[in-house]
Amino acid sequence: MTRTEEDLLGTREVPEDAYWGIHTLRATENYRISGRTINEAPELIRAFAEVKKACAMANMQLKAMKPVKAEAIIAACDEIIENGKCLDQFPVDQFQGGAGTSVNMNANEVIANLALEILGEEKGNYSVIHPNDHVNRSQSTNDAYPTAFRIALWRKVNRLRKALDELADAFEEKGGEFRRILTMGRTQLQDAVPVSLGAEMTAFAHTLREEDERLDNNAELLLETNLGATAIGTGLNTPEGYQESVVRHLRRITGARVVASPDLLEATSDTGAYVSMHATIKRSAAKLSK
Incomplete structure (x- = not known):
């Protein structure tokens, strides 16, 4: 079973049970370099969740994000930080082009879909919580990564x-x-x-x-x-x-x-x-x- 996701390049089918999305899928196809993935770096994944949590808290505090969205993102980050959830959802190669953009988007997508699940929404329903517009709000790969x-x-x-x-x-x-x-x-x-x-x-x-x-x-x-x-x-x-x-x-x-x-x-x-x-x-x- 799959779900359909869309980006500027078009639409792709993503496994229905995957917390990652279309950007991560493209990254796994574009960067087949070392055979070693971010799944092997749980410390980095947890640190990413801590960064995203701090950003959501700051955005909520400064009224740059609605509390219901920020709180769902914070709860999703806590699931990763405290319970180790989704540590197997980072299939991006450790070597990639850019400044870590693919890893950052992998984190954004996983946290967004986990937050959607917490809200009772289906994965991929990014009109509610979007990986870039909400999870990555007030950030760039160049400071988050x-x-x-x-x-x-x-x-x-x-x-x-x-x-x-x-x-x-x-x-x-x-x-x-x-x-x-x-x-x-x-x-x-x-x-x-x-x-x-x-x-x-x-x-x-x-x-x-x-x-x-x-x-x-x-x-x-x-x-x-x-x-x-x-x-x-x-x-x-x-x-x-x-x-x-x-x-x-x-x-x-x-x-x-x-x-x-x-x-x-x-x-x-x-x-x-x-x-x-x-x-x-x-x-x-x-x-x-x-």
Whole structure:
């Protein structure tokens, strides 16, 4: 069984039970690149739902959206965030053209159809709740996608930090346990001078503690958001006070210290936080390889 959906290119048949729609269908046909889909990134999906929830709350607060529509969108987002619903409804390839437009539309369609279901409407009845006009209101892929990506990455980095901390604790414990055991330190692939095996373990612990500090510092950079910038950073088509409102809601929803970028135009094109985090993780990986 299928349902008929329409976009500017025409009409297509979409599986009746699918929460995604015509834009997602076209994306799965256009971008068959890696064979890995967004379904494999549940952290990103949940972060997207958090962003969409914050946007709906801000739009409702500023009277840019009717409460009945906003509340249905918020409830749909909560189903994803809290109950993990529809985490299997993101078939878009992880590699795609554009700035993540297909992933953003995948999220918009899933949330719209889930909201329609909550309201007792049929999937695809976008005259009631539309993926773009309602779920994506006051947004663009260029601010919604990077914000969701940063939040998801921030959480993954925190899990990495926890794992490194546990490993450092284990090395410190072994440092005490092996403090009386002597081994040979090696230079240029040759035995050099004796050293305590415990001292080696303790040194491993110290180097991992250093990495944790650097990861923490760079993780904070990920929490600066350009949400409210819309397409290029001008904030076009957002109601007055939107940026302040949406960031405040996002901070509360995520529990993260999200801050608004002071220059939305600059932030929309800036990738410095990713470069810094990549370098820090690469440094940590190099140390672990030793």
